[in-house]
Amino acid sequence: MIQIPEKTIPAFHSQTILSLNTQKVRTAKSSQTILQLNQNLRSHSPAPTIASYRHPTFKNIVQKGQKIALFTNSVSPSVDILLGWNVKKTACDVDVSAFLLGANQKVLGDSWFVFYGQPQSPDRSVSFETLSTNQCEKIHIQLNQLNSVVQKIVFVLTINEALTRNLNFSMIEHAYIQIIDSNQHELVSFPMSDYYESVTSMMIGEIYLHNGIWKFHAVGNGVKEDLAGLCRRYGVNVS
Template sequence: MGISLSKGQKVDLTKGNASLKKIGIGLGWDTNKYDGQHDFDLDASVFLVSPSGKVENDKNFIFYNNLQDPSGAVVHSGDNRTGDGDGDDEYVSIELDKVPENVAKIAFTVTIHDAPERSQNFGQVSNAYIRVIDEATNNELMRFDLGEDFSVETAVVAGELYRHQGEWKFNAIGSGFQGGLGALCNNYGLSV
């Protein structure tokens, strides 16, 4: 079991661990019982962000309709429409050495599909987490449990990888957004 992170905590990934080349980001969640008529469909999305703080083009927005970036460094496992079962609900593989130099950080987000129409929000989601795995050993390096701090939010930035002085670090974010995927896209400079 890896390091358990707190919100806002930053941890070195590659400094002192030069052999770490390929990592996996596992995202998971459960939904609480609720009386609505719709199933929950949560989606993990990834934003490859330039030093300006924005995504340079749509190809650097990785989600269920665009499963990898042009370099092939970031690959999404695909949409899990139910979230049933134990373990990671959605998964992203990253080859750190292949990430283009113009990518300063990689943000990992989760949104609720059609949340307003279905009257759903993250207050109805529990046990949400993001974890980092060393794909060579399949060992969990770190994990951030997002907690139950959300009520009306329909999107969450769970965490991000970022470059710092030539090394990769992980930041446990846990920041909620209203407005779902559209709000996140606008935040990262993409128009919807």
């Protein structure tokens, strides 16, 4: 059972989320709530800055709603999912998460959720990394090691404490997702086009298996939920 009393960043195994948020904290915290943990983490992190990055050059841009095959004749053994954004309001602190889903559109288990508090999937095929460039994070995927039950990986941007601080995606700009193959060639990129006042968590894109082929879907839609709500949506056991 996982406790997420506020939109915060959990980490999971057989214990509750509040005992395993170790990536940014450095040491496990077992007696605090996730909200307290998240506040502690961010007190040691630099505050977001406005227009703090320049997005990369995009070569293979797709539009919102478009679906495209990532590979034609051969599959790259690995891909890097790069995600970046700028904030128009400095209070917005954006986080990246990846949900690994089976055919039922639910996670394989509570630990099949990758983000900075739990930086690796159980099969070690998916890992999280914060890049040195501000406002840019990476999800690395070893496709040849990925559990065969995983049929889809959803990439989500969430705004920390959005619900309690009245923050939303109209305060974000220049968000993008870019997929790079193992030869550092861009496969596809999606600069997000729509930023909604009613959205606090954005499903920016997803990769999924279709007839044995990995495809990318430029989603660009979200919900007015915190990370706990998204966990419930994708079948993570939260309290």
